[in-house]
Amino acid sequence: MIMTFYKYQGTGNDFIIVDNRLQTIDKKNTKGIKELCDRRFGIGADGFILLENDEDSDFRMVYYNADGNESSMCGNGGRCIVAFAKFLGIIENETQFNAIDGLHNAKVEADIVHLQMQDVLNIETHNNHQFLNTGSPHHVEMVSGISNFEVNFYGSKIRYGEPYNEAGSNVNFVEQIDTNHFAVRTYERGVEDETLSCGTGVTAVAIAMHKIGKTESKNINLKTQGGELKVTFNYDANGYHNIWLVGPAEQVFKGNIEW
């Protein structure tokens, strides 16, 4: 079968996106999805995303990591699929769509996509790290000298170590730049590598930094290897609500591939 695909990127986190409203894609083809994401033998991407019809909202997002397995929520992928839905004419500038972690509101302003994330009510604070779920699980750890930090070495050790083990966690290393500005580098589970940016990761970092008192701001800028993102939220005794991840999403190219 010839499959038409679109390549998108959001702050350098890149995805192959396919319109699967006609249900033509074999969703159990783990090996095939992994091959498509391979940067030498395939198209190359951090993840593979299907846009499907949904009974309760404008569309459904189905997300696979580069290893070919379906995974939990992808924030940058969520921003990219909103731009794709607008490109296809499914939505105008505002939408509500379904993903594995539930309904998400989003809006588009030029090339900037605002994506509402699920509320975060539980944050584990440990001596040198925090753990929280922003749609995907995230370990957050502050480091010094982040630009020279060995993200893959330490990230993979933490991701496969106790208490995460095989199921794993994404691992974010953070350094404060200013009162409300943090540099972040992320080792992503399922890609098993550092990616240039992680949307659920920077969301976790913003909330964790507020929770441990590194910032009082509820409007936080995150510098990733692939560009700048913003996270805003409200906070009360129960936790973090009305969380928005904001940043660019761009279509890079379109192609056809035998699959």
Ligand SMILES: N[C@@H](CCC[C@H](N)C(=O)O)C(=O)O
């Ligand atoms: N790149 C994503 C996160 C994708 C999911 C993650 N790799 C996992 O399996 O937990 C993002 O932008 O949030």
